Amino acid sequence: MPLIKQIIIALSEFLLLDKFGRKVLQFFAGLGESSMLLYRSVKNLRYIVRDRYLIVEQMSIVGVNSIPLVVVTASFAGMVAAVQAGYQLEDFGSPSMFLGSSTSRAIVIELAPVLTGLVLAGRFGASIAAEIGTMKVTEQIDALETMAIDPIRYLATPRIIAGIVMMPILIIFADLIAMSGSLFIGYTTMDVSPQAFFASVEKFMVLRDVLSGLLKALMFGGSTALIGCYVGFATEGGAEGVGMATIRAFVLSSAAILVNDYIVASVILL
Amino acid sequence: MIQIVNLYKYFQDKRILSGVNLEIETGKITTIVGRSGCGKSVLLKHIVGLLHPDEGKVLIEGEALSDMTTDELFEVRKKMGLVFQNGALFDSMSVEENIGLGLREHTKLSNAEISNKVSKLLEMVGLPGIEKYRPSELSGGMKKRVSLARALAMDPQYVLYDEPTTGLDPIMSAIIDDLILRLNNDLNITSIVVTHDMKSVYKISDRVAMLHYGIVRFNGTPDELKNTNDHVVRQFIEGNVEGPIQPVLKDGR
Ligand SMILES: Nc1ncnc2c1ncn2[C@@H]1O[C@H](COP(=O)(O)OP(=O)(O)O)[C@@H](O)[C@H]1O
Numbered sequence: 001m002p003l004i005k006q007i008i009i010a011l012s013e014f015l016l017l018d019k020f021g022r023k024v025l026q027f028f029a030g031l032g033e034s035s036m037l038l039y040r041s042v043k044n045l046r047y048i049v050r051d052r053y054l055i056v057e058q059m060s061i062v063g064v065n066s067i068p069l070v071v072v073t074a075s076f077a078g079m080v081a082a083v084q085a086g087y088q089l090e091d092f093g094s095p096s097m098f099l100g101s102s103t104s105r106a107i108v109i110e111l112a113p114v115l116t117g118l119v120l121a122g123r124f125g126a127s128i129a130a131e132i133g134t135m136k137v138t139e140q141i142d143a144l145e146t147m148a149i150d151p152i153r154y155l156a157t158p159r160i161i162a163g164i165v166m167m168p169i170l171i172i173f174a175d176l177i178a179m180s181g182s183l184f185i186g187y188t189t190m191d192v193s194p195q196a197f198f199a200s201v202e203k204f205m206v207l208r209d210v211l212s213g214l215l216k217a218l219m220f221g222g223s224t225a226l227i228g229c230y231v232g233f234a235t236e237g238g239a240e241g242v243g244m245a246t247i248r249a250f251v252l253s254s255a256a257i258l259v260n261d262y263i264v265a266s267v268i269l270l
Numbered sequence: 271m272i273q274i275v276n277l278y279k280y281f282q283d284k285r286i287l288s289g290v291n292l293e294i295e296t297g298k299i300t301t302i303v304g305r306s307g308c309g310k311s312v313l314l315k316h317i318v319g320l321l322h323p324d325e326g327k328v329l330i331e332g333e334a335l336s337d338m339t340t341d342e343l344f345e346v347r348k349k350m351g352l353v354f355q356n357g358a359l360f361d362s363m364s365v366e367e368n369i370g371l372g373l374r375e376h377t378k379l380s381n382a383e384i385s386n387k388v389s390k391l392l393e394m395v396g397l398p399g400i401e402k403y404r405p406s407e408l409s410g411g412m413k414k415r416v417s418l419a420r421a422l423a424m425d426p427q428y429v430l431y432d433e434p435t436t437g438l439d440p441i442m443s444a445i446i447d448d449l450i451l452r453l454n455n456d457l458n459i460t461s462i463v464v465t466h467d468m469k470s471v472y473k474i475s476d477r478v479a480m481l482h483y484g485i486v487r488f489n490g491t492p493d494e495l496k497n498t499n500d501h502v503v504r505q506f507i508e509g510n511v512e513g514p515i516q517p518v519l520k521d522g523r
């Protein structure tokens with residue numbers, strides 16, 4: 001009896017390992033394929049003038065649809081930052097001197113890009129995957145190919161460019177809204193005047209803070225769009241497949257944001 | 271001329287095509303018949319290079335698709351139109367944008383010239399005035415005809431029809447059959463028509479090929495088809511329940 005048990009355990013361990021190994025392999029295959037997609041999208045940059053309408057269309061889709069999300073996410077992020085900073089600054093006496101800089105630096109470096117990025121990853125990564133995935137399973141991608149239109153040029157490149165260009169713009173917008181949220185909380189609950197708030201921002205915030213936030217935004221925008229496209233093109237199996245693709249795009253692009261965030265943070269702050 | 275040479279195709283471990291040989295003569299209408307799921311759509315997709323054979327090749331005017339660069343393949347595709355079984359219309363675009371896309375992408379025509387041409391094409395397929403409709407507002411048969419108009423937009427030399435009359439009423443089917451014949455006669459378009467409709471097979475075909483268990487089981491003229499002694503082919507064209515063809519298809523053999 002114990003022998004059989006041992007065999008079963010060994011076997012299940014082997015299977016588990018095998019499954020894990022397959023996942024790892026799949027991950028690297030996916031990484032390779034999405035790099036390939038990125039490469040082919042970049043190659044299409046030579047058509048950027050010809051395809052400007054497609055690009056502008058995607059940019060306006062990203063921009064317009066994002067505004068409400070950005071407003072809500074950023075204002076609450078800013079308000080939370082102020083509440084949290086106020087609580088921590090209590091130990092040091094007056095919050096008015098430091099509230100502006102401590103909230104704003106947290107906002108531009110981390111809070112605005114990451115929180116907004118995550119919300120938009122859900123919004124855009126998923127909607128790109130759903131759109132392209134639907135086109136894949138209903139043979140619209142095949143139709144583009146038969147019409148001698150490269151689906152990567154036509155679909156992926158404009159979306160990736162739109163992500164890379166629009167995300168920093170949205171994040172600047174989010175920065176401003178979140179800072180207003182912080183100021184609002186500081187002014188109403190901690191007696192921090194706007195003058196004191198901005199003086200503190202001016203005194204302590206450095207350009208590098210803003211730039212690292214924007215660099216993050218650019219990478220988040222690019223990776224979200226790229227993952228949405230990659231997952232979309234890989235969709236198989238009808239409406240059910242499209243649903244799975246949507247979830248996959250959301251999960252993967254959120255994870256990519258956190259990974260990119262760490263990479264940029266450790267490179268910039270070195 | 272299109273030549274399909276010893277074509278094999280597997281999906282996972284399932285063999286769909288096992289050595290298809292077929293020549294499509296220029297300027298002729300070749301119909302391909304066969305049971306549902308026997309691989310007719312898969313064969314069409316090989317001809318336009320959407321699927322790649324596991325073995326064998328497809329030659330267009332003597333050149334193998336598999337030897338072409340992407341640009342060369344795109345040039346060949348500009349000479350071809352494919353009418354998808356389910357239309358495959360772009361649902362983010364209006365009917366006009368669907369039909370005009372190829373013209374917008376590949377020609378220097380002005381917007382006015384494009385919409386003019388789109389209107390003519392829509393009239394040709396019996397759907398005048400639906401330019402501004404969205405694909406979601408169209409019935410299945412209308413989608414198919416818009417797909418046909420889209421396939422014809424670039425004045426192709428070859429048109430591949432995947433079940434163009436399935437799901438249409440008899441009168442509309444006859445209109446489409448006439449259109450296929452007219453395009454073939456007037457513009458000398460080489461046509462490949464996948465169909466189940468034996469009536470249209472006899473009406474339009476110069477040659478008929480029957481795909482069965484992954485190979486071309488029959489290849490000949492409509493008259494030869496009528497007089498064939500092959501029991502399998504007879505059962506199919508007469509639509510008999512009894513016969514050598516089992517009601518359930520076994521895996522690709
Ligand atoms: N992309 C694909 N992946 C896996 N199997 C496929 C794919 N396309 C077609 N098949 C299978 O190939 C067979 C032939 O399909 P198809 O060519 O669409 O048949 P039909 O003759 O009715 O047009 C079917 O069994 C189908 O399930």
Ligand SMILES: [Mg+2]
Pocket residue numbers: 310311312355432
């Ligand atoms: Mg089919």
